[in-house]
Amino acid sequence: MDPLTRYLETHRERFVEDLKAALRIPSVSAQPEHREDTRRCAEHIAGHLRELGMTRVEVVPTAGHPVLYGEWLGAPGKPTALLYGHYDVQPPDPLELWRTPPFEPTLRDGKLFARGAVDDKGQVYMHLKAIEAHMQVNGGLPINLKVVIEGEEEVGSEHLERFLRERRAELDADVIVVSDTAMLGPDQPALCYGLRGILYTQIEVTGPAQDLHSGHFGGAVANPANALCAIIAALRDGDGRITVPGFYDKVRTVPPGEREMLRNSPFDEAAYLRESGSPGPWGERGYSTLERITVRPTLDVNGMWSGYIGEGSKTVLPSLAAAKVSMRLVPHQDPVELFPRFEAYVKKLAPPGVTAKVLDLHSAPPFLTDPAHPMLEAARRALARAWSKPAVMMLEGGSIPVMATFEQTHGLPSILMGFGLDDDQVHAPNEKFSLSSFHGGTRSVAYLYEELARGA
Ligand code: BES
Ligand code: ZN
Secondary structure, eight states: OOHHHHHHHHTHHHHHHHHHHHHTSOOBTTOGGGHHHHHHHHHHHHHHHHHHTOEEEEEEOOSSSOEEEEEEOOOTTSOEEEEEEEOOBOOOOSGGGOSSOTTSOEEETTEEESTTTTTTHHHHHHHHHHHHHHHHHHSSOSSEEEEEEESOGGGTOTTHHHHHHHTTTTTOOSEEEEOOSBOSBTTBOEEEEEEOEEEEEEEEEEOSSSOEETTTTBTTBOOHHHHHHHHHHHTBOTTSOBOSTTTTTTOOOOOHHHHHHHHHSOOOHHHHHHHHTOSSOOOOTTOOHHHHTTTSOEEEEEEEEESOOSSSOOOEEOSEEEEEEEEEEOTTOOHHHHHHHHHHHHHHHSOTTOEEEEEEEEEEOOEEOOTTOTHHHHHHHHHHHHHSSOOEEEEESSOOTHHHHHHHHTOOOEEEOOOBOGGGOTTSTTOEEEHHHHHHHHHHHHHHHHHHHHOO
């Protein structure tokens, strides 16, 4: 075993302890009551980067949550990687469904349970531990590294773009590296070459000026809850296609070769569907499950509220009904162009007697990088070394808003090398990171730095 691999093996347990310390900080970006915790988490990781030997470590304030920056530029003549990750997490709710508290990281059956375990603190720590190993074993890194870890990914990365633009010159690099995606199975490493974008909206339907007695007024004035249901029902047709005019105009036609590759990828559809806990598959007619979550867009209600939802019954005609409706977009759909179309269509669908208002909560364009780019060779070699198996190329259904921004600010090849698993309960209660993924991922990242130094 080479010294680097031996170091990673010897210090496994402490790596997990170091990760746990970060997981104990509830850096929930969406909730104002966690603002201070979120800042504290950035400071905590900054302290760790300094301990590792990174230089110019800064916690940079923004109009939102701070951005964490660090660098190590001691490998002149070698490539520079810009590493991106996020230290913020999704809200832990519903709390009562966690087997152990979300911010008290707990090991069970070789898995580490906590909010942020895999998304994305655990994956950020794979890099920190790979950095540590190189520093300790070799006295430095094989490449130059610039690290940007933000605190607003889970709420749309609103203030990161400004940071990237203002510091564009300092952030020059040869390749972007991100670990915030998944593997195709516990032993199947994957490289992601595309992500869906998102358009997240809120529909508010109002009718009567206040709640009304449903006997005295019901039948005579429009009910916003019924109207909202009618609007939402009309947003998709019987084939699962979205009816917003022009919605599919820019959807990329997947070349036959790529469709073939998707069809042949070792995606375990049965396991994936079992993991969902749904009684059966569902989706757009004419597409496979894998295509539905990668190359096809979606429209989903993420939450809705109206009227009385307490115990028992209340005969009320609500004055307001609202829903959070998001669309996952695929290359080359443009959320900025789609929002006004969506808004106009929803207003048109609103039945007489109510008023519909549509808000644009946040959006991110889809992302696609060249799967054949030579820079990805280094990642393929690293993954093959770490897992004794070639990596598969895949598209992901989730979104990482900054990827499209990087496309504009840097225009570099991107290595999306993630180690999540389908059963990680990302964004849900009992989120976990399997230790086999964490350690295998750390090894992969340590090798990636070496392979990048070796060249494309
Ligand atoms: N790590 C995820 C993105 C992801 C999810 C990649 C699943 C691959 C598979 C990321 O942290 C995330 O959840 N992003 C949000 C972004 C949104 C709030 C703009 C998402 O996709 O919901
Ligand atoms: Zn996430």
